[in-house]
Amino acid sequence: MAQSETSISEECSDALETTELTDTTEPRIRWTRRDKLLVTLNTLIKSGDSVEIYLPGIITQIVSCEMGASSTEEGCLGIALYLSMGAATLFAAPLSNRIGRRKVVLGSLYISILATILCSVVPNQYALLLASRLSIGGCVGLNISTSNVFVAGLVSSHKVYQTGTFIDSFFFAGAGAWVAILGYLVLGSMGWRIFVLFTSLPLFIPPIIMLHCCLTMDEERGGGEEERGGRNEERGGGNEERRGKNGQEEESSRSRSNEMFGEDEARESDTKGYGAVSQSNIFKDSSSGGADPERWGSTPSPHSNSLSHYSPQKSETTSIASDDSKAVNFRSRIIRASAMNFVNILQGFGSILLLPALLRMNHERDGKTTDDCKSAVQGSDFLIVALLTGGAHLTGRVIGWLLMDRFPFWMVEAILATIMIACYGAIIANDDTITVVIALGIANIVYSITRLNLKVMECDIRYFGKGGIASASPIINVVSSVGAVIGTTFAEFLSTRDAVICTFGVSWALLVAACTTRDYKN
Helix, strand or coil: CHHHHHHHHHHHHHHHHHHHHHHHCCCCCCCCHHHHHHHHHHHHHHHHHHHHHHHHHHHHHHHHHHHCCCHHHHHHHHHHHHHHHHHHHHHHHHHHHHHCHHHHHHHHHHHHHHHHHHHHHCCCCHHHHHHHHHHHHHHHHHHHHHHHHHHHCCCCCHHHHHHHHHHHHHHHHHHHHHHHHHHHHHHHHHHHHHHHHHHHHHHHHHHHHHHHHCCCCHHHHCCCHHHHHCCCCCCHHHHHHHHHHHHHHHHHHHHHHHHHHCHHHHHHHHHHCCCCCCHHHHCCCCCCCCCCHHHHCCCCCCCCECCECCCCCCCCCCCCCCCCCCCCCHHHHHHHHHHHHHHHHHHHHHHHHHHHHHHHHHHHHHHCCCCCCCCCCCCCHHHHHHHHHHHHHHHHHHHHHHHCCCCCHHHHHHHHHHHHHHHHHHHHHCCCHHHHHHHHHHHHHHHHHHHHHHHHHHCCHHHHCHHHHHHHHHHHHHHHHHHHHHHHHHHHHCCHHHHHHHHHHHHHHHHHHHCCCCCCCC
């Protein structure tokens, strides 16, 4: 009898220790073949989009000089891509719902290639060039709005998406540096028309091949690799198999408890959590979306046994009642996320055109010339652009990745917003070249850190709920595109000082919005 009691005590002690382990152990990220394909696809698409987004800051002044465009025409040419990009985001969601995200991404890539070729071969006719830039901007808007949601709905876990976001963001920033360095090396010798072809076309063709050959029908099936490979553990059918297996273990646990403790005590132990939680409540089949909701929250324990099933952990950021539900305070979260994205994009995209404008202003002041073509950004100026845009953004992505999950989101964003305000304040106080280079360099690093955090938030199923993510991301993208248009409009149509002052004023809204996001954790 004493030996039996000792055995029961040891078994219960082991169960408690295992439960403690499962609650505290960080699950390891598991990458499937489909995850790798999706992240690679999104990285290539985002790199091509990045080239087109950064390109106006490199070629707009040179193109307007060659064509003899007025300052107003130059401004329209500079913001054309961002204007059509914003308009396209309005139609991305309904178009995706009608024909599917995969087809939207494919169509936008094909049109981008055709519009890029048109941009490079048209004669010096302002209307045709403007039309080609508008077409490319529309395709970029469709890509940005659709590809993130397409990938977020198909990857296997939130951690995979989070890591993938860092990777594509890193290459997005790298493409900005690449196009500026390429401008320094070859723009003067080959001309802007051939330059346009060499910068973006190599990045748009591989995603088309991947979508046709590697990821066909993934969106409709909710993931092709698992069905093709017959891996039941990754398929929706694998969840059913786990339900049956865990149900049998639960029944076995309950019957052993009845034998050892008696029926009343077994019911009490069930209440305390030893086998009370059915794994069928933990694992939900989400074949329509391709990613288990639970993979975006808690993870099943690899150490579960007959007396210790892995209990569900309550999300720190959302209360999701079912697979298709929206998060609590969904509208409030949409407003706050949209406000932060609006200001962040206004700052970042505005600086793409604001930096060349500031450099031209200082060239005119130092050289005492009013000829816009002689003072246009060219030669070694492209190295400064590469350093302060692509280089600063690359640095910010790395810092953002290192800071992610280490400190509260709202606290990091509030500090970054304060630094951004100080940078623009410094330029207002003194707009000489050295101050502009230092202040905008720091501002772009800060922008890049915030952009990475907001990109993760934008498609975070835990924060918006699986039923809300499909509407949250397009709304945020529309508002962000409005910020891009306003920021670039400031840079092109206002004086450089007025543009800096306006950006400084709007930046305060980011600080306010950041302080209201205490309910979010990346």
